[in-house]
Amino acid sequence: xxxxxxxxxxxxxxxxxxxxxxxxxxxxxxxxxxxxxxxxxxxxxxxxxxxxxxxxxxxxxxxxxxxxxxxxxxxxxxxxxxxxxxxxxxxxxxxxxxxxxxxxxxxxxxxxxxxxxxxxxxxxxxxxxxxxxxxxxxxxxxxxxxxxxxxxxxxxxxxxxxxxxxxxxxxxxxxxxxxxxxxxxxxxxxxxxxxxxxxxxxxxxxxxxxxxxxxxxxxxxxxxxxxxxxxxxxxxxxxxxxxxxxxxxxxxxxxxxxxxxxxxxxxxxxxxxxxxxxxxxxxxxxxxxxxxxxxxxxxxxxxxxxxxxxxxxxxxxxxxxxxxxxxxxxxxxxxxxxxxxxxxxxxxxxxxxxxxxxxxxxxxxxxxxxxxxxxxxxx
Amino acid sequence: xxxxxxxxxxxxxxxxxxxxxxxxxxxxxxxxxxxxxxxxxxxxxxxxxxxxxxxxxxxxxxxxxxxxxxxxxxxxxxxxxxxxxxxxxxxxxxxxxxxxxxxxxxxxxxxxxxxxxxxxxxxxxxxxxxxxxxxxxxxxxxxxxxxxxxxxxxxxxxxxxxxxxxxxxxxxxxxxxxxxxxxxxxxxxxxxxxxxxxxxxxxxxxxxxxxxxxxxxxxxxxxxxxxxxxxxxxxxxxxxxxxxxxxxxxxxxxxxxxxxxxxxxxxxxxxxxxxxxxxxxxxxxxxxxxxxxxxxxxxxxxxxxxxxxxxxxxxxxxxxxxxxxxxxxxxxxxxxxxxxxxxxxxxxxxxxxxxxxxxxxxxxxxxxxxxxxxxxxxx
Numbered sequence: 001x002x003x004x005x006x007x008x009x010x011x012x013x014x015x016x017x018x019x020x021x022x023x024x025x026x027x028x029x030x031x032x033x034x035x036x037x038x039x040x041x042x043x044x045x046x047x048x049x050x051x052x053x054x055x056x057x058x059x060x061x062x063x064x065x066x067x068x069x070x071x072x073x074x075x076x077x078x079x080x081x082x083x084x085x086x087x088x089x090x091x092x093x094x095x096x097x098x099x100x101x102x103x104x105x106x107x108x109x110x111x112x113x114x115x116x117x118x119x120x121x122x123x124x125x126x127x128x129x130x131x132x133x134x135x136x137x138x139x140x141x142x143x144x145x146x147x148x149x150x151x152x153x154x155x156x157x158x159x160x161x162x163x164x165x166x167x168x169x170x171x172x173x174x175x176x177x178x179x180x181x182x183x184x185x186x187x188x189x190x191x192x193x194x195x196x197x198x199x200x201x202x203x204x205x206x207x208x209x210x211x212x213x214x215x216x217x218x219x220x221x222x223x224x225x226x227x228x229x230x231x232x233x234x235x236x237x238x239x240x241x242x243x244x245x246x247x248x249x250x251x252x253x254x255x256x257x258x259x260x261x262x263x264x265x266x267x268x269x270x271x272x273x274x275x276x277x278x279x280x281x282x283x284x285x286x287x288x289x290x291x292x293x294x295x296x297x298x299x300x301x302x303x304x305x306x307x308x309x310x311x312x313x314x315x316x317x318x319x320x321x322x323x324x325x326x327x328x329x330x331x332x333x334x335x336x337x338x339x340x341x342x343x344x345x346x347x348x349x350x351x352x353x354x355x356x357x358x359x360x361x362x363x364x365x366x367x368x369x370x371x372x373x374x375x376x377x378x379x
Numbered sequence: 380x381x382x383x384x385x386x387x388x389x390x391x392x393x394x395x396x397x398x399x400x401x402x403x404x405x406x407x408x409x410x411x412x413x414x415x416x417x418x419x420x421x422x423x424x425x426x427x428x429x430x431x432x433x434x435x436x437x438x439x440x441x442x443x444x445x446x447x448x449x450x451x452x453x454x455x456x457x458x459x460x461x462x463x464x465x466x467x468x469x470x471x472x473x474x475x476x477x478x479x480x481x482x483x484x485x486x487x488x489x490x491x492x493x494x495x496x497x498x499x500x501x502x503x504x505x506x507x508x509x510x511x512x513x514x515x516x517x518x519x520x521x522x523x524x525x526x527x528x529x530x531x532x533x534x535x536x537x538x539x540x541x542x543x544x545x546x547x548x549x550x551x552x553x554x555x556x557x558x559x560x561x562x563x564x565x566x567x568x569x570x571x572x573x574x575x576x577x578x579x580x581x582x583x584x585x586x587x588x589x590x591x592x593x594x595x596x597x598x599x600x601x602x603x604x605x606x607x608x609x610x611x612x613x614x615x616x617x618x619x620x621x622x623x624x625x626x627x628x629x630x631x632x633x634x635x636x637x638x639x640x641x642x643x644x645x646x647x648x649x650x651x652x653x654x655x656x657x658x659x660x661x662x663x664x665x666x667x668x669x670x671x672x673x674x675x676x677x678x679x680x681x682x683x684x685x686x687x688x689x690x691x692x693x694x695x696x697x698x699x700x701x702x703x704x705x706x707x708x709x710x711x712x713x714x715x716x717x718x719x720x721x722x723x724x725x726x727x728x729x730x731x732x733x734x735x736x737x738x739x740x741x742x743x744x745x746x747x748x749x750x751x752x753x754x755x756x757x758x
Contacts, residue, residue, distance in 0.1 A: 076517060127548055144552040160543035161755035168495050169506055171571030176555060179570060192550030195574035260615050376540035376755040 002225050004224050005183065013258040014335035016057055016223070016250055021249055023226045025248060026056040030145040032062055039066075040104045048100045050249065054208040056097055058223065060233070068107060075216035077101055078203045078244070083133035084122070085154075087140040089351065090252035090260070092358070093318055094146045097249065098220045102146060109151045111141055112203050120192040131157055135171045138373065140274055142365035143358045146299035152230065154374040156199055164204045166209060171198040171234045182227050200234040204244040215270040217244040222251055224260070252318055255288040255311050258327035278352045285312065285344050285351075292333075292342030304336040305343070312340075312347040383603050384562065386500055392637040395436055395602070395629055402605045404437040404627060411441055418445075419483045421436035427479045428700040429628065434707040435476055437602065439612070440624035444597045448484060454595035455482055457582045457623070462512035463501070465652040466519040468730065469639070471632035471737070472697055476524045476628065477599045488530045491582050495535040501573040510536055519653055521744035522737045535578055540755035542581045545588060550577040551559065552614045561606050571628060580611040585638040595625040601630055603639070631697055634667040634690050654738065655748055657731045664691065664723050664730075671712075673718030683715040683724070691719075691726040698729050 004019060011072045020027055029053070037047040050056050076365050081091065102109050117129035123132075134155040141153060156163060179185050179194055208215045219229060226248065231244040253262035257268045272281055272286035292310030294300035307313040307330045320326050329346060332338040337344075383398060407430070409624050418425040444454045460470065481488050494509035509746050513534040522531060524596055535542060545672050558573055587594045598608060605627065612622040630639035636648045644703075649667035651660055671689030673679035682709040686692040686709045699705050708725060717725075 076555060116543070120547055120551055127544060131544075157547075158540060158542040159586040161537060161540035164495070164539035164543050165506060168499055168536075172499055172569050172572070174570050175567050176564075176570060180566065185555075187556040187559065188554050190551050191553050191555060191574045192547040194555060195550070195570045197569060203721040270751075273613060 005227055006225055008224070009260075009289070011259045014251065019223055019226075020058050023223070023230065025060050025223075025226070025246070028054065028057055028059055028062070028247075031223065032059070035066060037106075040100075043104050045100070045104055046321070048097055049301075049323070050093065050100075050318070052323065053317050055093070055318060056220070056247055056249045058248040059246055060229075061243060062218070062247055065216050065245040066168070068216050073216065074107055075218045075245070076108040076207050077220055078112070078217050078219045080114055080200070080203070080253070081137055082114045082118045083130060084118050084125070085133070085136045086275055087137060088271045088273050089319075089355075090271075091140075091159040092144065092274065093252050094220050094249050095301055096118055096142065099144050099146055101209055101218070101220065101247075102150065108126045108151065108207065110203050110207060111146075111151065111153045112200070113137060113153065114196075114200060116192070117196050118191060118201060120196055120299055122173055127157065131147045131155060135369075139213060140358070140360045140363045142368055142372065143274075143362035144359060148372050150372050151371075151372050153372050158176050158373075158375045162374070163199060163206070166202045166205060167195075167198040169239060170201045170205075170232075171195055174198065174231060177191045178231070182231055197231055200228045201236065204229075204232050204236055205239070206215075214240075216242055219244050219246045220248065221248060222260075223248040223253070225240075241345055253311065253314060253347055255290065257290045257311065272351065272355075274355055274362070276355060278348075278356065280368050281352055282348045283357060285348050286341070287342050287348065289315075291340040291344075293343075297339065300338040300339060302335040305338070305340060307333050310340070310343065312344045315347055316350060319347075319354060343365070384606055385604055389604070390639075393630065395641070398602055398605075399437050402602070404602075404605070404608065407433065407436055407438055407441070407626075410418050411438070414445060415483075419479075420614045422483050424479070425700070427476055429472065429476050429697070430703070431702065432696050434697060435599070435628045436624055437627040438625055439608075440622060441597070442596050443627055444624040444749060445593050452595065453484070453486055453706055454597045454624070455487040455489060455586050457489045457491070457596050457598045458600055459493055459517055459582070460581070461493045461497045461519070462509060462516045462589070462732075463497050463504070464512070465654055466515075466516060467650045467652050468698075468734070470519075470587060471523065471583060471653065471746075472631050473601055473628050474520065476626075478523050478525055479600065480626075481529065481599070486529065487583050487586065488525055490525075490530065490532045491579070492516060492523045492532065492534045493575075493579060495571070496575050497650060499569060499575055509688075510534060514748075517748055518744045519737070519752065521747055522653075522741035525673070527747045527751050530751050531749050531753050532748075535588065537752075538635075541753070542578060542585070544686045546574075546577040547586060548567050548618060549580045549611075549614055551585075552617055553577065553610060557610065561610055563624070575728055575743075576607050576610055579607045580615065583611050583615055583618045584618070587620055593619075593621055595621055598623050598625045600625065600627060601639075602627040607689060611695075632690065632693060634663065634669065636669045636690065636696070651734070653729065653734055653741070655734060657727075657735065660731055661727045664727050665720070668694070668723050669727065670719040672722075676718065679717040683713040684717070684719060686712050689719070689722065691716060691723045694726055695729060698726075 032119055036051055040047050050234035069075060083272055113134035115134040119127045119130040185194060204217050229244060229246055235244055242292055255260055270284055272284055290311040294303055313333060316326055333343050337379050388700055412430055415430055417425050456477055492513040493522055494513040498504050498506045498509040511576060517532050564573060583596050606624060608625055616622055651663055669690040671685035673682055712722050
């Protein structure tokens with residue numbers, strides 16, 4: 001299996017059950033899913049398809065966070081992004097569920113933009129560019145539709161007078177031996193990168209520090225970020241804080257086949273960015289989406305397509321919330337009624353509105369950004 | 380010889396010539412000293428006795444800094460302190476020359492208080508205490524008499540929104556292998572301590588970054604801090620900045636004998652703090668100052684004392700600026716005219732006014748501090 005860590009380029013099929021064992025997380029149980037569904041229904045909201053379909057598949061301490069919530073002890077959500085290049089559809093997936101969690105539980109979201117990380121781990125990237133990208137990405141975050149009154153966005157380098165004093169308290173409890181073991185660092189690693197994980201742990205405690213009382217933290221993230229939070233869960237109780245809870249999602253695979261979508265190298269061509277126009281999206285889907293259809297129309301009509309390997313269909317499981325509609329598409333595709341090109345067109349018709357709506361909201365977000373952005377003013 | 384690095388407890392005689400070779404610095408030449416003297420005289424100021432007596436004994440690129448100055452390209456001074464416990468007379472020594480350099484060259488001083496360093500390297504120290512000590516120490520810095528209009532003091536954790544983005548640019552060029560070699564770190568070192576030297580390098584470039592033009596930097600410091608600046612001199616040119624220049628002083632030895640004065644362990648008893656009252660100072664000098672005198676008054680009168688090992692006399696070389704007076708004291712002591720107790724009394728009469736004046740100015744500094752303290756306001 002391909003290596004899964006915060007900086008690996010993940011290619012090929014990912015064995016998520018194996019990751020649960022390897023990382024020591026827990027599978028999302030039916031009982032937990034039912035509980036989330038109940039909480040959503042109580043708020044008049046649909047149970048989220050990313051949960052129904054187990055695209056969010058794993059967690060840590062989710063039961064505890066919900067128990068605390070039921071006792072009147074609200075959690076907050078924390079998630080983040082390493083700013084780099086354009087936002088693509090794969091980035092949006094965990095944010096979609098994060099927004100849903102904010103809506104269901106009416107909680108704060110603390111969103112970290114790790115310009116320092118990207119700068120320290122990407123040899124050619126300048127800090128100026130990393131910070132600029134962070135500002136760009138902040139608009140995409142707001143475009144997801146988070147409640148601006150309950151959302152705080154911060155860029156590490158701009159919020160360091162607040163974050164650095166907390167980061168060094170975490171760093172004091174973490175030695176190089178551990179970072180070697182957890183992240184696979186060698187002695188050639190730069191000392192900023194070695195320190196960095198402490199900055200990623202800060203939002204697990206920051207709201208508690210500012211509020212001067214412990215607040216449970218729930219972090220929705222793609223499973224590749226897990227190493228940071230294994231470290232955080234080990235250290236933070238030693239500093240008197242709760243272990244952060246987590247809920248983990250699978251990666252949106254590239255259109256071309258299994259793995260994790262990326263904006264670098266060859267796969268860039270086939271990546272669908274949140275800034276793409278309808279025509280570009282259609283072209284990419286038509287050209288690159290790996291098809292589970294048969295070689296000829298005749299054969300396809302006779303034997304039907306294979307939805308399980310067809311990337312257009314796989315993507316619909318991420319972006320088409322209606323279960324009946326999805327089951328119907330599968331049935332028609334597997335019976336041969338629906339051709340590969342037609343299935344791709346259904347995907348295009350599903351994601352184009354999502355992306356265009358994102359673009360509209362991103363444009364509006366320029367006004368909201370200043371209101372949600374936490375910065376240490378320089379003096 | 381005892382190990383000399385930023386965190387070693389230095390005991391026993393220090394071979395400063397050997398350090399020049401080991402660290403690759405240069406001895407202060409007669410030509411350079413004459414030049415400093417000329418510049419002082421041109422300003423109507425005395426040539427400083429710490430230079431005359433080669434207590435400042437070594438440098439890097441001092442000639443270059445003075446050449447640039449003569450071309451109209453002013454340098455700035457940078458020095459710092461790791462806040463911990465009370466300030467003692469040994470701490471004041473490099474600051475005395477720093478003030479003189481500020482007066483002679485009419486330049487800015489950037490003074491760093493490294494609360495992060497002390498917290499990261501002292502297992503038992505809390506960050507809260509380190510930061511509190513930094514604020515206390517800031518008053519002692521101002522008490523030295525620096526020009527408040529040309530002096531900026533900053534505490535690392537309070538100025539991190541400004542410093543951290545620069546520190547990571549330095550950190551990206553520094554790997555763990557190098558910090559192991561330079562600082563002797565092992566894999567057990569905490570990741571904050573591994574990162575820290577990048578924070579100590581920041582003031583070597585900070586005024587240049589803020590002014591958007593390269594400004595030469597001259598750092599007066601006790602030679603034990605050299606490792607940090609060897610790293611800085613290697614990295615900063617790769618980022619487009621000048622190598623920082625330096626001028627190095629010897630340690631004020633403990634009253635009890637050779638080495639470096641310390642506030643920890645046994646030597647605390649004999650350490651003279653800037654907060655001591657006249658009676659305490661007298662008691663410490665009388666009790667602890669290692670004497671070069673003879674065992675009996677009769678013997679002493681006949682053979683005289685040994686000024687070269689007598690710590691009261693050695694301390695006078697740091698704090699009695701008048702060469703004639705000092706030579707006269709030596710002559711009288713070596714001839715037996717001056718008894719050990721009388722020599723100690725001379726030292727007491729020399730340092731008590733310095734310390735009382737410091738206390739008076741420290742009290743006044745409370746008003747000035749806000750004016751010179753750089754902080755990133757939190758928002």
